[in-house]
Amino acid sequence: MRRATFSVIHVRRRPNLPSEGWLSAWNRVFRAALGRSGIKASKREGDGATPSGRFHPVRLWWRADRLTRPPVFLPARQIGPNDAWCEDPHDRRYNRACRRAANEPGDRLWRTDGLYDLIVEIDHNTRPRVAGRGSAVFIHVARTDMTPTAGCVSMPAATLRGLLARLGPHTTITIHR
Numbered sequence: 160m161r162r163a164t165f166s167v168i169h170v171r172r173r174p175n176l177p178s179e180g181w182l183s184a185w186n187r188v189f190r191a192a193l194g195r196s197g198i199k200a201s202k203r204e205g206d207g208a209t210p211s212g213r214f215h216p217v218r219l220w221w222r223a224d225r226l227t228r229p230p231v232f233l234p235a236r237q238i239g240p241n242d243a244w245c246e247d248p249h250d251r252r253y254n255r256a257c258r259r260a261a262n263e264p265g266d267r268l269w270r271t272d273g274l275y276d277l278i279v280e281i282d283h284n285t286r287p288r289v290a291g292r293g294s295a296v297f298i299h300v301a302r303t304d305m306t307p308t309a310g311c312v313s314m315p316a317a318t319l320r321g322l323l324a325r326l327g328p329h330t331t332i333t334i335h336r
Contacts, residue, residue, distance in 0.1 A: 162269055163252075164232050164289060164325055164327030164329065164330055165185065165325045165326060165327070165330045166186075166329070166330065166331065167183045167330070167331045167332075167333060168183070168184045168222035168322075168326075168330060168331070168333070168334065169182070169183045169184075169307040169333050170182050170183075170191060170193075170198075170205075170209075170312055170333070170334045170336065171183075171335045172193060172197055172198050172335075172336065173197050173304060174178070176197070177191050177193070177197025177198070177299065178192065178194060178195050178196075178307035178308075178313070179191075179192065179193065179305070179307075180192070180195055180209075180265060180320075182312065184208050184322065185327065188306065189314055189318050189322070190314065190315075191267050191301070191312050191313065191314045191320075192301045192302070192305045192306060192308055192312070192313045193208040193209045193307060193308065193312060194206075194207050194208045194307060194308050194309060194310040194311065195207040195307035195308070195309070196208040196256060196310075197209070197336075198210070198324065198334060198335070199334045199336070200212075200272065200336065202284070202292060202293040202296075203291060203293060204282075204291050204292070204293055204294060205306045206245065206287070206293075207307070207309055207310055208293075208309070208310055209241070209296070209308070209310050209311065209334060210283050210284075210293055210296060210333050210334065211335060211336045212263070212283070212333075212334060213331055213332070213333050213334075214241075214281040214283055214331075214332045214333075214334070215229060215235070215281065215282050215283060215328060215329070215330065216233055216279050216280070216281055216282075216298075216327070216328065216330055216332065216333065217234075217282050217285075217328075218234045218235065218236055218264045218279075218280045219231050219232055219233045219234070219236070219277070219278070219279060219280075219326075220236050220237075220238050220242075220268060220275070220278040220279075220280060221235065221236075221237060221238060221276065221277050221278070222237075222238050222269070222275070222277075223237040224275045224304045225236075225273070225276050225293060226276055226277070227257055229253065229320055229324070230323070230324050231323045231324065231325065231326060232327035232328070233279070233323075233326060233328060236249070238246060238268045238269055238278075239269065240269045240307060241258045241259055241260065241269075241271060242256060242257075242258065242259075242267075242268040243256070243257050243259035243263075243265035243266060243267050243268060244256060244257065244265060244266040244268065244294060244295040245257045245294065246264075246266055246294045247264070247265075247266060247289040247296055248291040249290070253288060253290055253294060254284050254285065254288050254293070254294035254295070255288075256257050256280075260274075263329065266294075266295045269272035272302075273300055273316075274299055274300050274301075274302065274313070275297075275299055275300070275315065276300055277299060277300055277316065277320065278298070278299045278310065279298040279299070279319075279326065280297060280298045280324070281296060281297065281298065283296040284296070290335045291320060293310060295309075295311075296310055297311045297312075297332075298310055298311065298312045298313070298314070298319070298322075298326065298332075299311055299312075299313050300313060300315070300319055301314050301315055301316075305335055311333070
């Protein structure tokens with residue numbers, strides 16, 4: 160029997176530590192790493208900030224060559240070697256998944272460091288999609304030392320796997336400044 164999904168998840172920054180945060184769901188609180196510039200209401204491409212706002216999870220992406228598919232209520236897609244995310248504000252595919260050859264630019268989803276072994280795609284800057292307002296904002300695996308991200312929310316792999324079992328398409332992810 161599967162558990163019910165979370166209705167709301169809150170992400171808040173730690174006082175005086177803008178790139179460190181707490182993710183709370185129901186009565187549990189988990190440590191999270193945030194963007195190197197903290198949380199900002201006016202997110203811009205390349206600013207290193209995690210956007211504030213209300214979002215929903217869209218899809219789980221995972222490295223099937225490293226992990227089994229986690230139980231999740233979201234649509235799921237395996238990450239392949241040519242999967243990337245378009246970060247070019249001038250490209251019609253901006254802030255969308257795309258395929259890239261090895262010599263093309265873009266945020267590679269197939270990484271050797273394990274940070275993208277599990278990715279929760281969220282609906283930041285999707286309706287409407289505005290060029291320059293930020294792309295590739297995910298919830299993903301954190302570095303072991305919990306150093307800041309480029310604008311995502313990250314957490315330890317074991318914590319993220321536990322969270323995935325309770326995430327659904329109707330979960331609201333609220334990121335507070």
